[in-house]
Amino acid sequence: MAALNVGSLGEYLREQRRTAQLSLRQLADAAGVSNPYLSQIERGLRKPSAEILQQLAKALRISAETLYVQAGMLDEREREEVETRAAILADPSINERQKQALLQIYESFRKENGPGAEGP
Secondary structure (H helix, E strand, O other): OOOOOHHHHHHHHHHHHHHOOOOHHHHHHHHOOOHHHHHHHHOOOOOOOHHHHHHHHHHHOOOHHHHHHHOOOOOHHHHHHHHHHHHHHHOOOOOHHHHHHHHHHHHHHHHHHOOOOOOO
8 A cells, every 4th residue: 555645635635625615614514524634634734544535535526536546545547447347336227247247357358458558
């Protein structure tokens, strides 16, 4: 696991909060954290847990994986894999058997291409 990159995480959170037009207090309330704690995260003084990041992501209506990448808990390739899997599993137009088949095909392509392999 990579070290937490708290400074850029805080800056990113502040930017997302402002884009969502939420005050610090509004986001803290929506995420179930204290106002001072959120302020410390935004200023890079605190390292939030994955659970807190998930609560913040939900309140901001962004993907938790995006915050994990910003915090250095997940690399970009892992985030893309998680989001791809989530999209397949969330698709209501295909049944469970088809979802599992797609996931198996996806995983086999990832293994075939190996780490760091670029697509066409």
